[in-house]
Amino acid sequence: MKQRRSQKKNHRLLWTLFWLFVVVPLAIVAGLALLNWVIMPLVTGHGRETPVPDLTGLTSVEALERILAAGLKPGETRVVPHDTAAPDHVVAQYPRPGMMVKPGRLVDIDVSRGAGQVVVPVVERMPLDAAIARLGETGLLVLEVESLRTPNLPPGQVIAVRPPAGTEVTAGSAVTIAVSAPVGRFPMPNLLGVSLETATGIVASQGLVLGTVKEAPTDEPAGIVMVQYPEEGMSVGDGDSVHLIISAPPARPDSSK
Numbered sequence: 001m002k003q004r005r006s007q008k009k010n011h012r013l014l015w016t017l018f019w020l021f022v023v024v025p026l027a028i029v030a031g032l033a034l035l036n037w038v039i040m041p042l043v044t045g046h047g048r049e050t051p052v053p054d055l056t057g058l059t060s061v062e063a064l065e066r067i068l069a070a071g072l073k074p075g076e077t078r079v080v081p082h083d084t085a086a087p088d089h090v091v092a093q094y095p096r097p098g099m100m101v102k103p104g105r106l107v108d109i110d111v112s113r114g115a116g117q118v119v120v121p122v123v124e125r126m127p128l129d130a131a132i133a134r135l136g137e138t139g140l141l142v143l144e145v146e147s148l149r150t151p152n153l154p155p156g157q158v159i160a161v162r163p164p165a166g167t168e169v170t171a172g173s174a175v176t177i178a179v180s181a182p183v184g185r186f187p188m189p190n191l192l193g194v195s196l197e198t199a200t201g202i203v204a205s206q207g208l209v210l211g212t213v214k215e216a217p218t219d220e221p222a223g224i225v226m227v228q229y230p231e232e233g234m235s236v237g238d239g240d241s242v243h244l245i246i247s248a249p250p251a252r253p254d255s256s257k
Contacts, residue, residue, distance in 0.1 A: 052107060054097035055090045060111050063090050067107050075106035079119075081171075085112035113168070120175065122165040123158050128179050131158045135175060143174035147187040149206045150180035188242075190232040191225045196246050199225050203242050211241035215248035222249055 053070050055063040060077060067074050085091045092110040095101055113119070118139045123131035132142050150159060160178040163169060181187065189206060191199040196213065203210050216226060227245035230236050 049100040049102055052095045052097055052099045052101055055093045055109060058090050059088050063109055071103040072105050072107050075108040078110045079113045080110045081117065082112035087112055116171040117168055118171045120161065120163050120165050120167045120169060123161055126158050128156050128158060131177060139171035141172060141174045142177055144176045146176060146178040147181040148178050148189060149186045153180040155180055185235050185237045188230040188232055188234045188236045191228045194225055196223045196225065199244060207238045208236060209239055209241045211243040213244045213246060216245050217250040218247040219250065220247040222247055
């Protein structure tokens, strides 16, 4: 009698363990699968797929409208050079047109920069040789290298570029680089074409001294530097004098004669 009761007790224990460690986990897994693959897609609609629209040839604004209308989301927009496509027109996309994707998928596009157009890169604080190489890789030509006396920067470091970084120009355009010059002897900066006020500020900032300033009658606007000495590029140093000739209004004829 005791043996039969013990067998029944063991049998109930085995069934309990079977339910706890086999049936219940399987039921949980099945419930999660049902929720994820059947119920949630029905509730959220994410189980549906939609074709990616063809965006090629559209402007960036038109492409954005088409992406949103398809239930998708705009992703990354890259501006790339292109020989034939007009600026701001889509030349490539991912996912490709017609591909079936779930709603909310990100769509990346490449937009044309136009034929032969490049953007001046950031080269400030780069060594001169590295800056020249970077500009050359972009398709730009370094026409001139100016030296500016900058005691707080290491010599040969780029401190400015013209046109400035971010400007869109035609490939092959010329740019001018200004680099820091060491303390002591340095090339005389160019003052021609600037106002006397601007020239005075440049002279003072370089540790030079403004010498004689003479006027010469001309049809040019008054107060513009026409001649400088030392000339641009000549070696100068702290305390050297700079002499200028600036434009003045032409002399009026004497009406008394």
